[in-house]
Amino acid sequence: MDDTALDLWKAFVAAPSPSGFEQPVARLYRNYVEPFAHKVTTDVLGNVSAVINPEASLRFMYAGHMDEVGFIVHHIDEAGFLFFSTIGGTDVATEIGQRVWVYGAERVLGVIGRKAIQTFQSSDMMQTPTLKDLWIDIGASSREDAERRVRIGSPVTIEAEFALLGGRLAVGRAFDNKVGLLIGAELVRRLAKDNRLHPDVGFHVLGTVQEEIGSRGAKTAGFNIAPHLALAIDMGVAMDYHVRGQRIRARSISAEGRVYPKVQLPIRSFSTCSCENCD
Numbered sequence: 001m002d003d004t005a006l007d008l009w010k011a012f013v014a015a016p017s018p019s020g021f022e023q024p025v026a027r028l029y030r031n032y033v034e035p036f037a038h039k040v041t042t043d044v045l046g047n048v049s050a051v052i053n054p055e056a057s058l059r060f061m062y063a064g065h066m067d068e069v070g071f072i073v074h075h076i077d078e079a080g081f082l083f084f085s086t087i088g089g090t091d092v093a094t095e096i097g098q099r100v101w102v103y104g105a106e107r108v109l110g111v112i113g114r115k116a117i118q119t120f121q122s123s124d125m126m127q128t129p130t131l132k133d134l135w136i137d138i139g140a141s142s143r144e145d146a147e148r149r150v151r152i153g154s155p156v157t158i159e160a161e162f163a164l165l166g167g168r169l170a171v172g173r174a175f176d177n178k179v180g181l182l183i184g185a186e187l188v189r190r191l192a193k194d195n196r197l198h199p200d201v202g203f204h205v206l207g208t209v210q211e212e213i214g215s216r217g218a219k220t221a222g223f224n225i226a227p228h229l230a231l232a233i234d235m236g237v238a239m240d241y242h243v244r245g246q247r248i249r250a251r252s253i254s255a256e257g258r259v260y261p262k263v264q265l266p267i268r269s270f271s272t273c274s275c276e277n278c279d
Ligand SMILES: [Zn+2]
Pocket: 065, 176, 177, 211, 234, 235
């Protein structure tokens, strides 16, 4: 990965984009592709489309979703603690004790709290906490104090910035799916350079919205563009870890660590087959 792509990836990760609140990342994507794409549009739902050869009759669509899993404040109590719901699916066990950003009038630091272990009943030790057992403390002294900075409906993300892990890997928030979006942005930049794409092929590269709550953006964009062929890049699940001495590995992951997802190729002429029944 060159420095331009790495800087863009870091910027994508730093920008918050829980489903329905994708504007900061959408702005970054637009600004990046505008010098290279022949046409850039944003639809009513918020999907950003960068197109090379927009007039071509053969349409190829690439989609990487811009949104990420997050939370949303749904109640502020008398003491100024924030109670929250999830945007998309999360594992509650990974949220306890995390620092978070709450996006109110300005970005506010908070921490997710749970009752102290010293106060546990024996039943507490056996139960997995639910979201109702957690709250966000932003250091407010009262509801009125909290409402000066955040409000019901404020989106929230985990505070987990981009960092290199062991020099070769990276760790950070929302790699699902800022990586897919990065690949799309780089496709636009590299294909536009030197006019590498055949003029009869229209390439529609989308940053889509609301994937984490039902792939809503990609569905809308698909109807709008009506592509002949479409490709979406998203994350696979990490399965190369150990649980009590057992190495867990998905059947779709090869010994070399490659992921082989399910693929649909509805247009026969785009596929190749070596079996004797096909010519
Ligand atoms: Zn995803």
